[in-house]
Amino acid sequence: MDPTCSSESVYNLxxxxxxEPPPPPRYVSVFKAxxxxxxxxxxxxxxxxxxxxxxVPSPKDFLKKHSKEKTLPPKKKFERxxxxxxxxxxxxxxxxxxxxxEKNFINTNAADVIMGVAKKPKPVFVDKRTGDKHDLxxxxxxxxxxxxxxxxxxxxxIRKRNEEVKKAQEEYDDYIQExxxxxxxxxxxDEERVAVLQPRKRIVVAEKENGVLLPLxxxxxxxxxxx
Numbered sequence: 001m002d003p004t005c006s007s008e009s010v011y012n013l014x015x016x017x018x019x020e021p022p023p024p025p026r027y028v029s030v031f032k033a034x035x036x037x038x039x040x041x042x043x044x045x046x047x048x049x050x051x052x053x054x055x056v057p058s059p060k061d062f063l064k065k066h067s068k069e070k071t072l073p074p075k076k077k078f079e080r081x082x083x084x085x086x087x088x089x090x091x092x093x094x095x096x097x098x099x100x101x102e103k104n105f106i107n108t109n110a111a112d113v114i115m116g117v118a119k120k121p122k123p124v125f126v127d128k129r130t131g132d133k134h135d136l137x138x139x140x141x142x143x144x145x146x147x148x149x150x151x152x153x154x155x156x157x158i159r160k161r162n163e164e165v166k167k168a169q170e171e172y173d174d175y176i177q178e179x180x181x182x183x184x185x186x187x188x189x190d191e192e193r194v195a196v197l198q199p200r201k202r203i204v205v206a207e208k209e210n211g212v213l214l215p216l217x218x219x220x221x222x223x224x225x226x227x
Contacts, residue, residue, distance in 0.1 A: 122135070123135075123136035123137060123142075124136055125139060125141065
């Protein structure tokens with residue numbers, strides 16, 4: 001079938017050769033040339049390990065034998081007349097004896113004890129009469145925390161946080177009230193209300209006078225007005 005002709009055309013009765021449509025053009029990235037240039041630009045710079053440009057060593061500075069070994073410090077001349085440590089005492093040497101101190105250690109110790117402050121016994125507690133002893137201060141049985149100066153006082157950072165929360169809540173409430181006032185209907189005063197209702201009252205009175213509000217009888221007919 002010829003695609004240029006409609007299905008009702010006479011030319012569609014004549015058989016025609018099928019022509020394969022040409023393939024769509026192959027996709028080529030617009031960045032192909034830029035990527036190719038960057039690859040060629042940085043390819044030669046990374047061919048070697050380390051920096052691209054190195055100083056070539058001179059042929060005269062070739063590696064020699066024992067050139068990598070550590071060099072020892074220069075030797076010092078040994079002298080026998082150097083001062084030496086004092087010799088070890090001989091077996092026949094005796095220490096100096098008979099040296100006595102004039103200090104009276106008994107009186108000194110007694111005076112230190114008398115003038116010193118008596119040590120207080122360490123407070124302990126036991127589980128039972130024959131139980132083990134435990135430190136009383138670290139046991140939690142001594143009410144030392146309630147006697148502190150700041151016990152029961154709210155910390156400063158908590159008070160600041162509560163004030164910030166309260167202030168934020170007040171600002172939010174004010175914002176909500178303002179939005180409600182803007183969205184709420186206008187409240188009329190008594191004078192405005194009377195001015196709006198007065199024309200309506202006149203209309204109602206006029207309709208009553210014209211018989212609009214008369215009661216209906218059977219068959220939705222108006223009842224006769226008795227004179």
